[in-house]
Amino acid sequence: MPRRSLSAPEYLICCDCESPCYVFEWSEGEVSEAVCEVCGNDDAPTFLTEEQFEAYAYSGAWSYVGR
Ligand SMILES: [Zn+2]
Numbered sequence: 001m002p003r004r005s006l007s008a009p010e011y012l013i014c015c016d017c018e019s020p021c022y023v024f025e026w027s028e029g030e031v032s033e034a035v036c037e038v039c040g041n042d043d044a045p046t047f048l049t050e051e052q053f054e055a056y057a058y059s060g061a062w063s064y065v066g067r
Contacts, residue, residue: 014036
């Protein structure tokens with residue numbers, strides 16, 4: 001089993017406020033539930049692992065200006 005994608009990350013990043021989020025449920029390689037304590041976001045698909053977040057940022061899909 002590829003431990004890279006199935007093991008739970010240490011934290012997730014909330015896409016709404018880009019804060020690390022430690023309150024989440026991880027199941028079968030993806031986020032099943034997550035709550036951001038900073039902005040209150042609880043929409044699981046909007047949380048990314050650090051790895052996904054970086055890939056997203058470098059792909060150019062990330063629309064933030066000011067990087
Ligand atoms: Zn947030």
